[in-house]
Amino acid sequence: MRPNGLVTLLTDFGTADGYVGAMRGAALAAAADVRLVDLTHEIPRHDVRQAAFVLAFAAPAFPLGTTHCVVVDPGVGSGRRALLVAAGGHFFVGPDNGVLWPAVRALGGRTEPQVAVLTLPAGASTTFHGRDVFAPAAARVATGRCDFDGQPQAAGWTEFVMPRPVADGSGRWRGIVLSVDCFGNVITNFDRATFDDEVAPGTFRLRCGPVVTEVLRTCYAEGVADDVFCIWGSGGRLELSVCEGSAADRIRPERRGPWPAVELDFRPC
Amino acid sequence: MRPNGLVTLLTDFGTADGYVGAMRGAALAAAADVRLVDLTHEIPRHDVRQAAFVLAFAAPAFPLGTTHCVVVDPGVGSGRRALLVAAGGHFFVGPDNGVLWPAVRALGGRTEPQVAVLTLPAGASTTFHGRDVFAPAAARVATGRCDFDGQPQAAGWTEFVMPRPVADGSGRWRGIVLSVDCFGNVITNFDRATFDDEVAPGTFRLRCGPVVTEVLRTCYAEGVADDVFCIWGSGGRLELSVCEGSAADRIRPERRGPWPAVELDFRPC
Amino acid sequence: MRPNGLVTLLTDFGTADGYVGAMRGAALAAAADVRLVDLTHEIPRHDVRQAAFVLAFAAPAFPLGTTHCVVVDPGVGSGRRALLVAAGGHFFVGPDNGVLWPAVRALGGRTEPQVAVLTLPAGASTTFHGRDVFAPAAARVATGRCDFDGQPQAAGWTEFVMPRPVADGSGRWRGIVLSVDCFGNVITNFDRATFDDEVAPGTFRLRCGPVVTEVLRTCYAEGVADDVFCIWGSGGRLELSVCEGSAADRIRPERRGPWPAVELDFRPC
Numbered sequence: 001m002r003p004n005g006l007v008t009l010l011t012d013f014g015t016a017d018g019y020v021g022a023m024r025g026a027a028l029a030a031a032a033d034v035r036l037v038d039l040t041h042e043i044p045r046h047d048v049r050q051a052a053f054v055l056a057f058a059a060p061a062f063p064l065g066t067t068h069c070v071v072v073d074p075g076v077g078s079g080r081r082a083l084l085v086a087a088g089g090h091f092f093v094g095p096d097n098g099v100l101w102p103a104v105r106a107l108g109g110r111t112e113p114q115v116a117v118l119t120l121p122a123g124a125s126t127t128f129h130g131r132d133v134f135a136p137a138a139a140r141v142a143t144g145r146c147d148f149d150g151q152p153q154a155a156g157w158t159e160f161v162m163p164r165p166v167a168d169g170s171g172r173w174r175g176i177v178l179s180v181d182c183f184g185n186v187i188t189n190f191d192r193a194t195f196d197d198e199v200a201p202g203t204f205r206l207r208c209g210p211v212v213t214e215v216l217r218t219c220y221a222e223g224v225a226d227d228v229f230c231i232w233g234s235g236g237r238l239e240l241s242v243c244e245g246s247a248a249d250r251i252r253p254e255r256r257g258p259w260p261a262v263e264l265d266f267r268p269c
Numbered sequence: 270m271r272p273n274g275l276v277t278l279l280t281d282f283g284t285a286d287g288y289v290g291a292m293r294g295a296a297l298a299a300a301a302d303v304r305l306v307d308l309t310h311e312i313p314r315h316d317v318r319q320a321a322f323v324l325a326f327a328a329p330a331f332p333l334g335t336t337h338c339v340v341v342d343p344g345v346g347s348g349r350r351a352l353l354v355a356a357g358g359h360f361f362v363g364p365d366n367g368v369l370w371p372a373v374r375a376l377g378g379r380t381e382p383q384v385a386v387l388t389l390p391a392g393a394s395t396t397f398h399g400r401d402v403f404a405p406a407a408a409r410v411a412t413g414r415c416d417f418d419g420q421p422q423a424a425g426w427t428e429f430v431m432p433r434p435v436a437d438g439s440g441r442w443r444g445i446v447l448s449v450d451c452f453g454n455v456i457t458n459f460d461r462a463t464f465d466d467e468v469a470p471g472t473f474r475l476r477c478g479p480v481v482t483e484v485l486r487t488c489y490a491e492g493v494a495d496d497v498f499c500i501w502g503s504g505g506r507l508e509l510s511v512c513e514g515s516a517a518d519r520i521r522p523e524r525r526g527p528w529p530a531v532e533l534d535f536r537p538c
Numbered sequence: 539m540r541p542n543g544l545v546t547l548l549t550d551f552g553t554a555d556g557y558v559g560a561m562r563g564a565a566l567a568a569a570a571d572v573r574l575v576d577l578t579h580e581i582p583r584h585d586v587r588q589a590a591f592v593l594a595f596a597a598p599a600f601p602l603g604t605t606h607c608v609v610v611d612p613g614v615g616s617g618r619r620a621l622l623v624a625a626g627g628h629f630f631v632g633p634d635n636g637v638l639w640p641a642v643r644a645l646g647g648r649t650e651p652q653v654a655v656l657t658l659p660a661g662a663s664t665t666f667h668g669r670d671v672f673a674p675a676a677a678r679v680a681t682g683r684c685d686f687d688g689q690p691q692a693a694g695w696t697e698f699v700m701p702r703p704v705a706d707g708s709g710r711w712r713g714i715v716l717s718v719d720c721f722g723n724v725i726t727n728f729d730r731a732t733f734d735d736e737v738a739p740g741t742f743r744l745r746c747g748p749v750v751t752e753v754l755r756t757c758y759a760e761g762v763a764d765d766v767f768c769i770w771g772s773g774g775r776l777e778l779s780v781c782e783g784s785a786a787d788r789i790r791p792e793r794r795g796p797w798p799a800v801e802l803d804f805r806p807c
Contacts, residue, residue, distance in 0.1 A: 014720035018596035021577035025599030039290035045721055058287035061294030061400055077757025126757045128772030131599055182283035183314055219346025219395045234397030244315060308559035327556035330563030330669055451552035452583055488615025488664045503666030
């Protein structure tokens with residue numbers, strides 16, 4: 001797969017400081033013809049799991065040949081490596097802390113990805129590899145100015161695997177809350193590919209903290225007031241939602257602390 | 270008018286999740302040469318009126334031939350239709366909930382717009398038409414890959430009309446607060462085209478909740494400390510402002526609840 | 539230096555309203571082939587110093603020939619002039635309130651910049667020069683449609699100089715907090731070019747309000763829990779940081795009021 005000139009940017013830098021701007025500048029300085037597209041810069045700081053989740057959600061929407069530049073990088077300037085990965089027709093640049101891997105595995109399927117270690121440019125700072133390492137590298141990869149030929153092959157990288165639901169052998173599955181979006185939809189790790197046939201009206205009961213529901217809907221507007229229901233979300237995961245309301249506020253009214261487990265029960269009631 | 274390759278994006282998705290990123294990816298996957306420009310993604314969730322206001326404000330600044338993709342869409346996945354509209358040399362793609370119409374009417378003037386129903390692509394999700402329907406359609410429209418020839422003509426669409434001030438017959442007009450910006454400027458529905466001649470120093474008194482003013486200024490820096498004044502805003506509407514302060518905080522100090530009516534009085538004092 | 543078609547945007551408009559969208563539209567209407575890149579739009583309103591800081595930090599990362607459009611402009615519509623500046627191979631467009639100058643001086647070095655007054659277009663509003671003056675001018679400059687030939691030369695502009703540390707003659711320097719980023723890193727005005735040799739382990743003691751440290755680290759991950767340390771930041775300034783924590787919260791736990799002075803002491807302990 002040839003790179004298509006597009007670089008997506010995903011960071012935990014926020015947008016109020018000059019950091020994302022400087023990354024964009026460094027990418028354009030490295031390859032004037034690169035095209036930059038933001039995924040988000042509002043990953044909670046150092047939250048590798050949320051960054052991995054967003055990348056795995058959004059990257060598949062991009063055309064083949066896209067390069068994804070991910071900088072959620074508490075280890076910047078330490079010995080942690082910078083990686084270049086190719087999988088499923090997409091390219092990825094980011095720190096060797098696992099953040100790339102849910103997307104790499106989702107896009108690459110059973111084919112093993114190609115993985116190289118990026119050489120740090122001379123004069124790179126020890127505090128801002130987004131500007132000094134990752135953005136220029138991604139821009140050069142995206143525009144065909146850098147590829148696997150020039151980089152040492154990697155081994156022994158850190159792989160982050162998104163947790164999967166666990167069965168207790170008696171028809172009950174125990175999952176987790178993976179993410180919560182700005183609409184208050186609560187996204188679980190029950191995936192449609194595995195559970196689509198089993199989650200049907202009358203066959204299941206889902207519990208998450210104080211909320212229990214046996215309702216599955218196909219669109220938000222079907223919900224009635226205050227009704228917490230299940231819905232297959234656009235990322236292929238079972239979500240808890242409320243029509244024009246927030247399932248998150250129902251599950252965790254005090255808005256802090258860890259999310260409760262998600263229990264999915266298929267035993268006859 | 271031929272489309273110019275530009276697509277503006279306007280949603281209530283926020284920027285913290287991967288939703289806007291996925292929309293951008295889907296647009297680029299549908300038409301690699303599309304150029305994406307954000308209006309805003311911070312419309313309060315499901316606030317069709319605020320989205321309509323922002324679209325009508327910002328769209329006229331764009332060159333002719335621009336395609337505007339609007340996704341404030343509580344009815345996603347239900348029977349509500351997806352529309353393609355052409356008016357005043359601009360194109361619009363969005364749900365049939367009225368959100369497009371203040372901009373369509375402002376740009377189209379007295380010429381009736383062209384309106385078609387977009388066919389949903391096979392496999393579209395029921396929860397995320399921004400990614401699966403609107404962004405790809407807008408990208409294809411903007412790059413000449415989709416036009417009115419291929420789509421059924423629409424009738425009976427939902428039209429949202431921005432409320433206008435009402436006269437009480439004795440020289441007093443009653444209007445509303447349309448929007449409040451991040452500087453605390455309070456934007457009313459008194460429009461310059463109608464009221465420019467009548468709103469002049471010594472001729473009017475404006476009341477909005479606890480605030481009363483007879484002052485009209487031409488730029489913010491003219492204001493003196495704590496002075497709430499009227500000013501014709503850049504969208505052609507009468508606004509309430511405070512120099513380096515917030516008119517919004519003066520009108521609604523408790524920062525919640527509905528905005529009071531805007532009363533404009535031309536009776537001799 | 540020929541302009542390279544890129545325009546960066548830096549404002550205090552926030553991203554929730556339609557203002558930044560309208561600026562983008564006006565830029566594209568003025569020059570369809572301009573390429574727009576955001577620095578940030580979240581400068582605290584009217585905070586010329588923070589805007590100047592972000593511009594001076596981010597602009598140098600961009601390729602030569604880039605045009606930077608800065609709109610932090612409490613004087614909009616008053617007599618204040620609009621400037622076009624060229625320095626160090628970069629172009630700048632913005633109000634004559636000093637905001638451009640730290641970047642102009644950093645990039646231009648000892649060479650005097652070229653400075654012209656932009657003519658206001660007929661029909662410009664008095665409240666939104668971002669849309670009506672600066673964005674179109676920047677787009678035209680960036681694409682070679684406007685240059686210094688067509689504009690009157692400026693003199694007597696307002697220059698903002700970033701404050702520098704002051705020595706008390708006995709080995710103690712007194713500096714200030716220039717900015718605080720979203721990670722809670724506290725950025726001082728001690729610059730590496732001047733203080734690099736002197737700030738070394740065992741040679742210094744830095745005090746900022748309740749925090750005192752003699753520790754200098756080279757990357758964040760070296761820090762131990764709750765350890766406030768100094769680090770040379772990626773903008774070449776001495777910063778106070780905490781590994782996976784916030785130095786800002788340690789220095790100003792109540793999160794309001796002015797920042798304390800930064801005292802750097804080289805006297806033998």
